[in-house]
Amino acid sequence: MILQQLVNGLTLGSLYALIALGYTMVYGVLLMINFAHSEIFMAGAFVSLMSYKKLSTFLPPTEAFVAGILISFLFCAALAVVIERVAYRPLRRAARLAPLISAIGVSIFLQNAVFLWISDQSIAYPQAFEVKHFQFLGAQMNTLQLLILGVSLTLMLVLQFFVNKTRLGTAIRATAQDATTASLMGIPVNGIIAITFFIGGALGGVAGALNGMYYGSIKYNMGFVPGIKAFTAAVLGGIGNIPGAMCGGLILGVLESMVAGFIPNGSDWKDVVAFSVLLLILLFRPEGLFGRRVPDKV
Amino acid sequence: MKKGAWFGGVALLLVVPYFLQTTSFAFVIRLFGIAGLYMLLALGLNLVIGFVGLLDLGFMAFYAIGAYTAAILAIHHVPFVLCVLAAILASTAIRVIIGFPALRLRGDYLAIVTLGFGEVVRLILSNWDGLTNGPKGLPRVGETIPPASLFGFTFSTNLHYYYLILVCVLGAIWICERLNHSRVGRAWVAIREDEIAAELMGVEVTKQKVVAFALSAVFAGLAGAIFAHWEGFVTPESFTFWESVLLVCAVVLGGMGSITGVILGALCIVMAPEILRSALGSSFANARYLLFGLSLILMAIYRPQGIWPSRRRTLELRPLEPEDAPQETLYDAEQK
Numbered sequence: 001m002i003l004q005q006l007v008n009g010l011t012l013g014s015l016y017a018l019i020a021l022g023y024t025m026v027y028g029v030l031l032m033i034n035f036a037h038s039e040i041f042m043a044g045a046f047v048s049l050m051s052y053k054k055l056s057t058f059l060p061p062t063e064a065f066v067a068g069i070l071i072s073f074l075f076c077a078a079l080a081v082v083i084e085r086v087a088y089r090p091l092r093r094a095a096r097l098a099p100l101i102s103a104i105g106v107s108i109f110l111q112n113a114v115f116l117w118i119s120d121q122s123i124a125y126p127q128a129f130e131v132k133h134f135q136f137l138g139a140q141m142n143t144l145q146l147l148i149l150g151v152s153l154t155l156m157l158v159l160q161f162f163v164n165k166t167r168l169g170t171a172i173r174a175t176a177q178d179a180t181t182a183s184l185m186g187i188p189v190n191g192i193i194a195i196t197f198f199i200g201g202a203l204g205g206v207a208g209a210l211n212g213m214y215y216g217s218i219k220y221n222m223g224f225v226p227g228i229k230a231f232t233a234a235v236l237g238g239i240g241n242i243p244g245a246m247c248g249g250l251i252l253g254v255l256e257s258m259v260a261g262f263i264p265n266g267s268d269w270k271d272v273v274a275f276s277v278l279l280l281i282l283l284f285r286p287e288g289l290f291g292r293r294v295p296d297k298v
Numbered sequence: 299m300k301k302g303a304w305f306g307g308v309a310l311l312l313v314v315p316y317f318l319q320t321t322s323f324a325f326v327i328r329l330f331g332i333a334g335l336y337m338l339l340a341l342g343l344n345l346v347i348g349f350v351g352l353l354d355l356g357f358m359a360f361y362a363i364g365a366y367t368a369a370i371l372a373i374h375h376v377p378f379v380l381c382v383l384a385a386i387l388a389s390t391a392i393r394v395i396i397g398f399p400a401l402r403l404r405g406d407y408l409a410i411v412t413l414g415f416g417e418v419v420r421l422i423l424s425n426w427d428g429l430t431n432g433p434k435g436l437p438r439v440g441e442t443i444p445p446a447s448l449f450g451f452t453f454s455t456n457l458h459y460y461y462l463i464l465v466c467v468l469g470a471i472w473i474c475e476r477l478n479h480s481r482v483g484r485a486w487v488a489i490r491e492d493e494i495a496a497e498l499m500g501v502e503v504t505k506q507k508v509v510a511f512a513l514s515a516v517f518a519g520l521a522g523a524i525f526a527h528w529e530g531f532v533t534p535e536s537f538t539f540w541e542s543v544l545l546v547c548a549v550v551l552g553g554m555g556s557i558t559g560v561i562l563g564a565l566c567i568v569m570a571p572e573i574l575r576s577a578l579g580s581s582f583a584n585a586r587y588l589l590f591g592l593s594l595i596l597m598a599i600y601r602p603q604g605i606w607p608s609r610r611r612t613l614e615l616r617p618l619e620p621e622d623a624p625q626e627t628l629y630d631a632e633q634k
Contacts, residue, residue, distance in 0.1 A: 033410065110591075113588060272421045275421070279411055
């Protein structure tokens with residue numbers, strides 16, 4: 001039973017972690033909560049479904065599904081970069097509330113664009129391949145869960161390598177540490193910020209596609225709750241901290257499935273628990289489990 | 299002259315609805331009543347967002363707490379005045395409890411805490427069947443929330459509630475106006491403009507923030523209690539995150555810190571969908587959120603001071619002449 005909930009929790013948690021990376025990376029370079037990130041996640045689900053439907057008319061389902069995920073990877077990355085360019089860059093030097101309000105505006109806009117022009121109902125997300133169930137140490141598992149875990153862990157490892165070992169990654173870390181100094185060292189700060197949004201958006205898009213497949217249906221407002229939870233995960237791990245966001249996501253996912261599994265009526269209360277974790281962490285340890293306390297800049 | 303305009307406006311608001319009552323425009327009375335409730339809420343939220351500069355994304359939670367407190371008490375035949383007082387007390391008390399730890403946080407963290415708290419309240423309301431009857435809302439079958447009554451007079455029509463709300467809104471405007479020009483109001487504006495400088499000047503930052511936070515909940519509790527009595531039922535669906543966001547829109551679009559602006563903003567968010575619906579057909583009314591989203595982005599970029607900016611802010615905080623402006627080097631290395 002514990003193992004069962006652990007498996008479910010890790011699957012859920014790896015999705016949270018993928019979304020959380022988008023929040024945490026943007027926060028790292030811009031010190032801003034990208035409120036529209038949950039809508040990028042939602043867009044990822046819709047784009048992957050629509051391209052799957054188009055492609056599966058002439059491709060075998062599995063290939064169409066993989067292509068759909070790749071398309072949503074690219075589309076969401078581009079979407080995030082466009083959002084940054086249009087809604088956030090003009091506000092770089094504005095008061096602190098301004099970008100946040102603009103981000104809420106983007107979020108409302110995207111959600112309602114899908115609501116009005118695509119669908120205001122849940123849409124079924126077909127299974128692109130046959131999901132096989134099997135037993136593992138007494139726990140029910142299936143190939144879909146393995147796929148989600150595999151894809152997200154691979155992406156996280158690639159990201160970890162990219163940020164720590166490549167020149168571009170070094171530039172991102174330098175920008176996060178001190179943008180002014182980084183620009184003096186010849187780092188094109190605006191480009192680096194765009195790359196950060198690109199990566200965050202891409203990961204969010206993949207998470208959206210996998211999430212749609214996992215739950216079997218998607219809706220225009222599907223981003224809100226996972227978005228908040230992923231943000232919780234980012235805060236839990238210390239916002240701005242990339243490995244922290246991954247751990248935070250996994251911890252939150254496992255915690256949530258334990259609550260759903262072991263407390264009577266737990267599935268009604270699991271959201272309350274997740275939000276309460278967010279509140280408690282913010283109130284008592286805002287720097288997160290792995291973060292450092294950053295003093296206010298004067 | 300200005301005073302004359304004021305009295306004229308109030309007289310118009312008092313008299314016109316009385317004669318609309320029997321015409322086909324009677325629905326306007328109800329609409330203005332609803333707009334009045336939103337004005338109360340927006341004025342309360344303005345104390346926090348506009349004056350102190352703290353973004354609150356879960357303000358509806360305190361409206362909900364007020365409405366549910368009033369509904370639960372009214373079902374048990376508690377008089378209207380006591381319901382209102384209890385609603386105000388409950389929302390203010392909870393606001394202070396959450397405020398003390400939360401207000402130490404920086405701006406965007408505070409926004410998330412309030413958002414999270416708003417969601418927790420809504421989820422508790424829809425899951426705690428014993429107290430709130432879950433998603434079905436109050437009153438339960440067989441119970442009723444009696445209409446409000448004050449000094450033996452029973453508020454039974456929309457017009458009655460319109461007048462009640464009008465009096466409350468005028469009172470709220472007066473309170474906000476007095477606060478704005480008091481020591482407290484100046485302290486809040488100082489915190490908004492520069493927290494660290496304000497603290498160095500002797501403003502007790504955390505205490506002042508808690509005061510603003512608590513006062514805003516008074517407005518929300520009052521509005522909630524009136525809402526519960528007027529509608530006769532409450533459900534968790536009335537207090538979603540999007541309602542909180544609409545209120546933030548009202549404050550931001552109208553002009554943060556400007557009382558006239560906030561009143562206009564609240565009027566806009568209630569009236570815009572109605573006007574759009576009659577002008578462009580009902581399908582277009584769904585587009586209101588889309589337009590709000592777009593206008594939030596555009597306002598943030600092109601007109602951050604709002605439709606009707608706070609005059610004080612423009613007078614006291616004129617932008618620097620270009621040659622005096624500090625040389626910013628952050629992020630703009632490429633553009634030069």
